[in-house]
Amino acid sequence: xxxxxxxxxxxxxxxxxxxxxxxxxDAADGMVAIASIMRTQQLMLARVEAALKEFxxxxxxxxxxxxxxxxxxxxxPMASASARLQVHPTSTTNTVDxxxxxxxxxxxxxxxxxxxxxxxxxxxGRDVVTQATQRLNEHVFGDPGIPSGELGQxxxxxxxxxxxxxDFADPPSPPEPL
Amino acid sequence: xxxxxxxxxxxxxxxxxxxxxxxxxDAADGMVAIASIMRTQQLMLARVEAALKEFxxxxxxxxxxxxxxxxxxxxxPMASASARLQVHPTSTTNTVDxxxxxxxxxxxxxxxxxxxxxxxxxxxGRDVVTQATQRLNEHVFGDPGIPSGELGQxxxxxxxxxxxxxDFADPPSPPEPL
DNA sequence: AGCATCTAGTAGGACTTCAGAGTAAATCCC
DNA sequence: GGGATTTACTCTGAAGTCCTACTAGATGCT
Numbered sequence: 001x002x003x004x005x006x007x008x009x010x011x012x013x014x015x016x017x018x019x020x021x022x023x024x025x026d027a028a029d030g031m032v033a034i035a036s037i038m039r040t041q042q043l044m045l046a047r048v049e050a051a052l053k054e055f056x057x058x059x060x061x062x063x064x065x066x067x068x069x070x071x072x073x074x075x076x077p078m079a080s081a082s083a084r085l086q087v088h089p090t091s092t093t094n095t096v097d098x099x100x101x102x103x104x105x106x107x108x109x110x111x112x113x114x115x116x117x118x119x120x121x122x123x124x125g126r127d128v129v130t131q132a133t134q135r136l137n138e139h140v141f142g143d144p145g146i147p148s149g150e151l152g153q154x155x156x157x158x159x160x161x162x163x164x165x166x167d168f169a170d171p172p173s174p175p176e177p178l
Numbered sequence: 179x180x181x182x183x184x185x186x187x188x189x190x191x192x193x194x195x196x197x198x199x200x201x202x203x204d205a206a207d208g209m210v211a212i213a214s215i216m217r218t219q220q221l222m223l224a225r226v227e228a229a230l231k232e233f234x235x236x237x238x239x240x241x242x243x244x245x246x247x248x249x250x251x252x253x254x255p256m257a258s259a260s261a262r263l264q265v266h267p268t269s270t271t272n273t274v275d276x277x278x279x280x281x282x283x284x285x286x287x288x289x290x291x292x293x294x295x296x297x298x299x300x301x302x303g304r305d306v307v308t309q310a311t312q313r314l315n316e317h318v319f320g321d322p323g324i325p326s327g328e329l330g331q332x333x334x335x336x337x338x339x340x341x342x343x344x345d346f347a348d349p350p351s352p353p354e355p356l
Numbered sequence: 357a358g359c360a361t362c363t364a365g366t367a368g369g370a371c372t373t374c375a376g377a378g379t380a381a382a383t384c385c386c
Numbered sequence: 387g388g389g390a391t392t393t394a395c396t397c398t399g400a401a402g403t404c405c406t407a408c409t410a411g412a413t414g415c416t
Contacts, residue, residue: 010337010346011262018248027315029329030322034222036336038237039264041219042403043343044212049404059216060372070196079394084189086217088374093396098371115381115394137205144208145342150335151207157328158214159188164323165221168188220373227374238402257364266404271366276401293364293411 012036044144051139055132056102060087060095062136065104065129068121075120077110086167092119104128190214222322229317233310234280238265238273240314243282243307246299253298255288264345270297282306 012035019028048059057065063085068074076084082092096119099105104125110116121129146154163170190213197206226237235243241263246252254262260270274297277283282303288294299307324332341348 006344007261007264007346010340011264012337012340024311024315024319027319029326029333030319030324031315032333033322033324033329034226034319036333036340037215037219037222039345040336040339041215042264043340043345044215046404048212058371077394083185086185086189086220087372089395090375090397091373094372110394113382113394117395133202137202137209141202141205141208141212144211146208146211146335146339148207150338151211153331154335155207155210155214157324157332158218159190160328161218161324162188162190162214162221166184167217167221168185224374236401255364265402267365268367268405269403272402288364291364291412295365 012039047140047145048136051135052132055128055135057128057132060091061099061104062129062132064092064095064099064119065121065125066133068105068119069126069129073120074126075108075118077113077116077118079116081119099125190217225318225323226314229313230310233306233313235306235310238269239277239282240307240310242270242273242277242297243299243303244311246283246297247304247307251298252304253286253296255291255294255296257294259297277303 012032015035016028016032019025019031024031045059048062052059052062055062064081067081067084068076078092078096079089082089085092096105096107099119100107103122105119105121108118108120110118144151162168190210193213194206194210197203197209202209223237226240230237230240233240242259245259245262246254256270256274257267260267263270274283274285277297278285281300283297283299286296286298288296322329340346
């Protein structure tokens with residue numbers, strides 16, 4: 001989105017005011033939390049994509065490359081990639097199409113399962129993802145825009161939400177301090 | 179996305195392990211925070227869209243209708259709507275096209291500015307957004323999946339991030355009770 | 357007045373996401 | 387062994403986001 005002036009008033013605080021005015025106090029905090037997440041994601045995604053732009057990568061394509069580059073052989077069945085990235089199988093098909101077009105990955109036949117297709121990162125793909133990761137670490141992840149004192153709280157709250165939403169099974173969590 | 183089994187392990191915790199293994203400790207927490215936001219947004223959006231499905235609305239269309247329904251005349255110039263919803267003007271064009279197609283909004287000429295177009299919510303649009311809001315309040319916002327004790331923290335952290343990102347100007351904030 | 361510039365909105369295109377439907381291979385079960 | 391079911395992937399299509407480029411109207415400067 002085009003760069004814009006800051007709004008004179010936080011639009012989410014404004015929405016909360018409206019919610020309360022209409023007598024929906026019980027839902028106001030939930031609405032505010034969800035709106036805040038939506039907007040934060042939009043801002044963070046924009047930062048990430050800006051950092052990836054020079055490599056010709058989108059976040060979706062970066063994530064798949066990164067996942068592949070972390071595996072032993074640089075290869076995964078499409079379905080495994082979908083599961084790990086938590087996206088629809090057709091999204092993976094689409095992402096791999098573009099990575100293939102750009103020479104960053106290719107499809108190989110699965111050695112034993114005739115139904116399955118392996119996505120394999122190419123040499124060029126490895127190069128690109130290495131550079132892109134370095135850039136992201138320097139320019140975005142290393143300074144995400146949230147004080148480090150608050151990062152832990154944020155991550156903990158969101159992890160609880162994700163777990164309760166059925167994202168992943170209960171972990172062998174360390175005994176919680178507190 | 180299709181309903182899936184919970185993953186055996188939190189994929190974000192897994193990514194953090196990888197980051198540390200590769201010696202990127204400085205960026206690990208930021209990466210985790212950003213990944214957590216992305217995934218949480220995906221889950222929350224899915225819940226919201228599921229609740230809106232029976233009204234034939236997406237979140238984008240709902241938000242625009244809601245914004246219009248809160249104005250005095252149920253009308254706004256396209257540009258104002260874009261600014262308030264913090265989306266690209268072409269996204270608003272697209273959203274209004276669909277609302278118009280479904281008879282929930284229409285375009286009117288701006289009374290004084292020949293360049294501008296007003297989006298106006300129709301009677302049917304008002305009906306639908308009222309019902310949809312009620313449903314969202316009951317099924318999603320009223321129980322967002324985060325303990326109410328943590329909602330405040332979450333919202334405060336994200337508001338800080340949004341403000342520092344230039345989302346809105348410094349508010350006349352109330353003296354913080356810690 | 358008249359030219360330059362800015363602003364509002366749209367058209368077209370790239371990319372991402374999901375859903376439904378279809379094909380091919382593997383597995384289950386009698 | 388052979389049919390029924392499940393699994394893996396792709397195709398097509400709808401929806402959303404953004405970007406670039408364009409048109410028309412408003413504004414500003416000389």
